[in-house]
Amino acid sequence: MKAVVFFSLTVVLLSAKAWPTAKKSFDLYPETYDLHKISDCMHITSEPGDYVFKKTAHVIPSRNDASILEIENSMEVCGLYVIGEPDTIIELTVLKYDINCETGGLMAFVDGWELNGEYFPGLSDHHRLLKDRVIEFCNNYRQWPVISNKKFFRSSQNAALLQYRIPLRGSFIVNIRYHKISQPCHVLVHDTTAIMNIANFGHRRNCTISALFPATVSVINLKVGGKSVRQEKVNYDCSFYEDRLEIGGTSGLESIAMEKSSEICGFTNEQGPEQAIFCGVTTVRLVSTGRYQNQAAVAIRKAEEIDLEIATLICAI
Known part of the structure; x- marks a missing residue:
């Protein structure tokens, strides 16, 4: 999946009076409930919170009183590009998704960024193979029962990407969190x-x-x-x-x-x-x-x- 994009890129303060005796390292950042609506095909963010996207097919009335389904840019690939502070990695949870495989709908998590078929970090520099860095998924409504479990991903650096192609209609909700690491590389x-x-x-x-x-x-x-x-x-x-x-x-x-x-x-x-x-x-x-x-x-x-x-x-x- 490729996205053609042009763009210009123009802490969580953690305080606690007491710590429990045992706490997971990935629980150091509190949950956030900020809600963001994705309206652009190319959406860049560095903010934590929930991100919502919904697409509905346009119906145009014809002269014969029959409705015509308008399909605009049916194979267009869009992306939610996430970037954090240099010493962070990104936790991305797809809470809900309605992306129909049968109509050509598809989503993909990318460990890093992809632009015009090129990747950051570079293919030769990353410790993971590309097949392990790009994970595709969608809803198969021919399967019963319909499985739409949450998808949980973590990046290896301060950049991650959620790509999506929705020809007709579909939606998703994704939560973004950031976590500190001690030995950043890329x-x-x-x-x-x-x-x-x-x-x-x-x-x-x-x-x-x-x-x-x-x-x-x-x-x-x-x-x-x-x-x-x-x-x-x-x-x-x-x-x-x-x-x-x-x-x-x-x-x-x-x-x-x-x-x-x-x-x-x-x-x-x-x-x-x-x-x-x-x-x-x-x-x-x-x-x-x-x-x-x-x-x-x-x-x-x-x-x-x-x-x-x-x-x-x-x-x-």
Whole structure:
């Protein structure tokens, strides 16, 4: 299922007088009953609460007094795009859904975001296979009894997507909650100015920070690679090292296809120069073998026209 979308992305305060002796980690955030109506095909949210969508088929009277069922954009795929704070994951519960399989209706939970057939986090960087990241479901009314159980999903990062295709009529109610995690790996940035941390926590994995806009990036501090690399302090040409920090951009979400502006490794506590990435998506990617505790902090801000003077990468349109 694919969604073609164009968009611009422009804490829960927890207080308690006493804690019970045992409490599940995913109960730390209280239930919310805020109700939101989904009216746009492309709906982006960072708010918890219940989200409701309902579609009814339009009936147009004809000259012969017979009613004609109007089907507009019957195969259009829409999506509820959810984004949280960098150190959160998303809990998404489909409380109720009336999506008829027989009429071509379909829903899908995506662990991450999908745009134009590309995914965040990238297919090669995520620890789950795509077949395990995309879960499709609908109502089979030929089955008896009709089964419409609640669907419960959790994302692996601060981005998740609920896609839906409803040709005639249908509805659903979904609840969204956010939960803190201690070791975030992939982060989708929605603030136009932010200081982001990225680390492998000793694991063999690639982690990414992606901003959905042209951005300037500067390294604030860095600790990537072994002792022999760190003796060189900071190195902006590390393509031959397995452990490195890559900075670049793409026209889409897939990080493996990004054009690289620089590949950095070594050690520094001093902020480096800004480099402007004029691409649809700006990405910082930490590549780690698992042999070292790699970490970095980067400052990201939305690039302006004046930043063309420090541009290190301009992607083709």
